[in-house]
Amino acid sequence: MARAEWANYCSNSGSNNGRGKLCSYKKSTLVVCSINIFVALFVLHSLYNSLYIYPYNDSINAFKYTSDQVRKMEESIRIRKESEPTELIKLVEKLKKEFLQEERVVEVPESLKQKITNELLLRLRALNASANATEQREAVEGWRRAKLREVKLLIRGETTNSTILPEEAGVLARALGSGWTMFSEEIGLWIPLQIIHKEHDDKPEGVDEFDHEILPGKRLPPECHGTLHTDYGGVAVRWGITHPKESAYDCCMACLDQAKNARPDEKKCNIWVYCPSETGCFSPDIYEHKNQECWLKYAEQPKLNFKDTYSESYRSSHPNAPLIVPWVSGVVSV
Incomplete structure (x- = not known):
C-alpha cells in the first residue's frame, strides 16, 4: 500500500478509535518504510542474480569448443612450434650470454688496481723517449700476456715467486x-692507434714523428707543434666545452684563425688543447670533458700542466685520474 493510499485510509476511518491508533503517523511511517525496504532488497536480489549468475552460466555454454575445433587448434600450435628456428634461437642466446660475460665489468680491489697501475707505469717508463704509439701498445700487450701467465701459474699453485697475492689471482x-x-x-690506459700516411711518405726533414700518429682528420702541419699526451695551461680564449671540433687539425686551425682575426682588445690564441679520446679526457675541474673538445688558450709564457703520465703523487690525491694524459695540445707561433 502506498503512502498516499494509507493516509487516505486512515483519514476516512479516523472516527474509529482502533483504526485511529493503528493509523497514527509514527506507525504508518514505520509500515511504509518496512515495505520500501523489502521491495529494495527484492530488487537488489534480482539484479544480483541477473548480473552474476546468468552471464556465468551463459559463458560456460558460449566457450564450449567442439572436438574438431580443439583438434585444429592443437594442429596449428604444433605447426607453429615446428616452424620456429629453434637452433638459431639457441645460438643467439648462447652468443648473448658469452657477450655479456665478456663485457662484464670485473670489480678489482683498489689496492690491486694501484699495484697493476704502478707496474704499467714502470713498463712504459722503461721505453725510449721516442717510442711511438705502436711500441707503447706492444709493450703494454706484452706485459699483459706475461702477467696473465704469471697469474694462471699462481692459481694452479705452480709458482710462489709473484707480487700478486693468491687471493688476488682469480x-x-x-x-x-x-x-x-x-x-x-x-685505470685510464689510452694509447692512440698508429698508421703511416702513404700519401705523405716524403716527410720533410725535422717534422716530428707525431705526424704519423693517427688522429681524426688531416695530418697536423709543423706550425701546430702538436704533441700527444700533453696539456698546456693558459687563459681560455674559447671555452672548449662549447667548442667541439672534428679533429686535432681543425682545433689547431681554429687557434690560428682566431689569432689572425682577433680584435686589438682580444687575446690571441697561441695554445690549443684537444681531446681525441672517445671516452673523454680527465681534468681536475668539476666538468665532464668529452671527445672532440677544443680549447683555445693564451699564455705569455706557455707552461705544461701535464705530460705523458700523471705522477703517482698526483694520482694519489686525484683517484679518478687515468694512467696516461689523454689530451693532445700544441703551442703555435703567432
Whole structure:
C-alpha cells in the first residue's frame, strides 16, 4: 500500500478509535518504510542474480569448443612450434650470454688496481723517449700476456715467486683476460692507434714523428707543434666545452684563425688543447670533458700542466685520474 493510499485510509476511518491508533503517523511511517525496504532488497536480489549468475552460466555454454575445433587448434600450435628456428634461437642466446660475460665489468680491489697501475707505469717508463704509439701498445700487450701467465701459474699453485697475492689471482685473471678492455679504460690506459700516411711518405726533414700518429682528420702541419699526451695551461680564449671540433687539425686551425682575426682588445690564441679520446679526457675541474673538445688558450709564457703520465703523487690525491694524459695540445707561433 502506498503512502498516499494509507493516509487516505486512515483519514476516512479516523472516527474509529482502533483504526485511529493503528493509523497514527509514527506507525504508518514505520509500515511504509518496512515495505520500501523489502521491495529494495527484492530488487537488489534480482539484479544480483541477473548480473552474476546468468552471464556465468551463459559463458560456460558460449566457450564450449567442439572436438574438431580443439583438434585444429592443437594442429596449428604444433605447426607453429615446428616452424620456429629453434637452433638459431639457441645460438643467439648462447652468443648473448658469452657477450655479456665478456663485457662484464670485473670489480678489482683498489689496492690491486694501484699495484697493476704502478707496474704499467714502470713498463712504459722503461721505453725510449721516442717510442711511438705502436711500441707503447706492444709493450703494454706484452706485459699483459706475461702477467696473465704469471697469474694462471699462481692459481694452479705452480709458482710462489709473484707480487700478486693468491687471493688476488682469480679476479686479476678475469681483469687481464675477458675484462681487459673495461679494466684498461677504468685505470685510464689510452694509447692512440698508429698508421703511416702513404700519401705523405716524403716527410720533410725535422717534422716530428707525431705526424704519423693517427688522429681524426688531416695530418697536423709543423706550425701546430702538436704533441700527444700533453696539456698546456693558459687563459681560455674559447671555452672548449662549447667548442667541439672534428679533429686535432681543425682545433689547431681554429687557434690560428682566431689569432689572425682577433680584435686589438682580444687575446690571441697561441695554445690549443684537444681531446681525441672517445671516452673523454680527465681534468681536475668539476666538468665532464668529452671527445672532440677544443680549447683555445693564451699564455705569455706557455707552461705544461701535464705530460705523458700523471705522477703517482698526483694520482694519489686525484683517484679518478687515468694512467696516461689523454689530451693532445700544441703551442703555435703567432
